[in-house]
Amino acid sequence: MLKKLLVANRGEIAVRVIRTAKALGYRTVAVYSEADTKALHVELADEAVCIGPAQVSASYLNSDTILDAARKTGADCIHPGYGFLSENAAFATACKDAGLVFVGPPASAIELMGSKRRSKIAMQDAGVPVVPGYEGSVKGNSATDDELIAAAKDIGYPLMIKASAGGGGRGMRLVESESELADSIKRARSESKQAFGDDELILEKAVIEPRHVEIQVFADSHGNAVYLGERDCSVQRRHQKVVEEAPSPFVTPELRQAMGEAAVKAALACNYEGAGTVEFLVDKHRNFYFLEMNTRLQVEHPVTELITGQDLVAWQLTVAEGRPLPLAQSDIRLNGHAIEVRLYAEDPAHGFTPQTGPLLAFEPAEGEGLRFDTGVRSGDAITPHYDPMLAKVIAWGQNRDEARRRLIRALEDTAVFGVTTNRYFLSRIIANDTFGAGEATTAFLQQAFADDPSLKPQAPDLRQLALAACVFDHGISGQTAWSNAPATMTPIKLASDDAVVELLVTRRGNRVSVSQGDAQHSLELIQRSEGRLCIIDNGVRQTCQYHRLGDSLYLQAFGQAWSVRDITHQPAQATGGVGSGRIQASMDGAIIDVLVAAGQNVRQGDTLVVLEAMKMEHPVKADRDGIVRAVHASRGDQVKRSQLLVEITADEAAEQENDA
Missing domain, CATH: 3.30.700 (Glycoprotein, Type 4 Pilin)
Incomplete structure (x- = not known):
């Protein structure tokens, strides 16, 4: 019997795991960085250990300090949450070597499914439908550029380039024609290497405007495996999920069974244990293809919990203790409909720029069928060190329309003061007629929201x-x-x-x-x-x-x-904003690239510096034509919001020509 659980994560998932563990009688241990000293997950846990500075590489990704925290506190099991070390096979192995139970699948399954190339080959061998493409041999070396170019001729266009180790759209490119291929391969390799330390690529035939549907699976150490329905995650921006719902409005009972059985087959093929998600692309004819398997608890797991009445973290702990699954496949029932959105501190009207600063007030709405999974409270600070998600807002209803109405009302009634959020953008999506009709594909936002009011600055009326x-x-x-x-x-x-x-x-x-x-x-x-x-x-x-x-x-x-x-009593002054040539950081972050030097000619809109914050890259652009007078930032610098990065002066010769 396991007694003390260390949660190797932060934010809302750490809070969510700690609450279930405490309800089941576990003692709990939180780990935290110096930036999270006053975080909610630290307050809720029975014990907490500081594991380093704010940078994730020195804290939440430092497996040695996390294992040391487990030794100090006498924890006998570790839950990795999602992100960070949750899909790190080496960490799962290190936990086992230290005599700790890793609340997740075996390291071998994590390693296999962490490679898009190897996992796709394994799924083909297991009889799971896959997207036609090229991934080389399971024992072969990574495909060269020439091999990929040759394979593309057989696949045809459009096609997708994907990073084998990737996720979240990094190292992914849609290629429409042969003329784009070589450059796209080069860029995908570079992005994949920077993001994952691995530049291995695969090719797949592009499935145009598909549905992104995933199956929640669970397996135990006794040979049992089940699926708990599906989640539709088709509403995406830049390959990042924005809305998730269960069940899918597109999936029929027959398709659900076929996809569920294929997902279970995938889990059994890699000797899986615990919670996993098998992701599929589904075309307009309801043909489905294996995309990848996430070997952890998904961000969107609450919608599955609400329609099944099951606590998936409790299931994880049950399996981790070596016990059989709580239910057989025939006992699993789906009830009602649930929709989840991710409430972020970001500004959709200005390119979804992440927001930092004090959270002056955060008051989640209350009402029937509402659930908020959050790791923040009023008075907390939103920092540039971590993902800017404030909460997952989930609504359940007897039917899809009831869930939609409740979710829109929850977004409208939740008070968030101090930082700009994507709340208006989210409510516009849920209220949209195409989404309401259950017809949203992965192309929905690109097609329907290019000119949406939520993506433009709105002056108060x-x-x-x-x-x-x-x-x-x-x-x-x-x-x-x-x-x-x-x-x-x-x-x-x-x-x-x-x-x-x-x-x-x-x-x-x-x-x-x-x-x-x-x-x-x-x-x-x-x-x-x-x-x-x-x-x-x-x-x-x-x-x-x-x-x-x-x-x-x-x-x-x-x-x-x-x-x-x-500003009634403030003295009048020039705005000094657009066209000033004083280019400032739009947020706290790290400089990962500087593309200009003093004396260089630039045009308005040219990218000058690339800033990384909230796990995303943000180009900093010139606001006028001119000559770079000075560059005040270097690669690797940590900068503050409004810090001066580049100065641009007018090109006097050009101005004189215009005046003439």
Whole structure:
């Protein structure tokens, strides 16, 4: 019987595993970096050990310090969560060598499924359908560029280049024609080497506009293996999952059984134990093809839990103790529908730029059928060191439409102040007619959302500005009755992003009117308390949420969230933004490439520097034509948000030519 579990991870998955383990009677141990000293998973665990500085390479990826933490605390088993060391065969072996139970599959299965090339060959041998392509021989060396180019002629176009060790879209390229192939191979190898330390590639026939459907499998050490339905993960951006749901609106009962049996066959072929996910591509004719197997618990596992009524972490611990699976295949039932989205601190209106800074307030919505898996609380800081996911928001309903309605409402009612999030983008997806009809493929976002309002900066409208003006009006305080107060007229200047608006605020008793030119909007104030404002807007009474920090104000009302700054009393000054030539870091991060040097001519939009933050690369571009005057950053530098990176001065000769 296992007694003490160390969770070798952080954030929401560490919180989620710790809660189930404690409910089952386990003692729990958290590990944390210096940046996570006050993190929620540290607070929830019975014991916690600091394993190093913020950098993941020196903390959460340092297997030696994690194993040392297990020895110090007397833990007898380790749960790796997902990411970090969860699919590291060497770590699984090291746990076993240290006398610890690794809550996951055998190292041999991790190693096999960690190679797209070897796993695809193994699946072919096991009779699992695979996408036609070229992967070489299981014992052969990695294919050369010439071998890949020759194989492409037999496969035909379009085709996919994939990193054998890859994931998350890294080292992946869609190739439409032979003229693109050589350069695409070169770029895919380089990206794969940088991301995974391995430049081995495979080729596959491109399945155009497929569904991405995955099967949750479980196996034990007694030869039992089952599948627990499917998850549809077709809504993706840059090969990253955005929405996951179970069951799939596209999968029939017959297809579910066929895919489930193929997934179990895949698990048995590699002597699997524990939780695993077999991912398939499904074409419009419902033909399905093996994509890869993830040898860990998936981020999206909660939707499976909600429709099966099973705790998959509890199942993992059951298998880790050497016991049989809790249910046989005939006992597994699917009930209702569940949809999950990943709420990120990122700005979709500015290229999905990750956001950092204090999380001033985080208040998840409450309601029937809602579940929030999160590792953050109000007052925490979102740092550049880790993934910027704030929470997984999951809604369950008796049917798909009920789950959709609940999820949209949960996104609208969750208060997040201090950092910009992708909440509006997510709610727009769930409300979209194509998604609602169950017709979203992997091409859905690219086809349907290129011009979506959620991907463009939205200036607050007059009603939103009126509400902000009410909060900034210093004449209103507490729950004072304003009916007898004298009428006042006050000019106010508010800024949102780069836009500045000048308003005239007229207050007569408890009625506030805001004018912008000839336009006007009025609100009736009923009650104000810290963080809440009750108003009547056009005859409708409602409560709004806000958080004020100095001259900055964050608001949530009318199903939307926005922020403004009161600059009424700030001196007028030039914006110095677009076209200034002073190129600054858009976030905290590390410089991984510098593409220009002093004296070099550049054009507006040219990439100058590549910044890595939140596990993603972000190009920093020139905001004007000119000559690079100075470069203030070098590869490997850690930089802060707004730090000056490059200075560009005007090309005087070009300007004189334009003037002439």
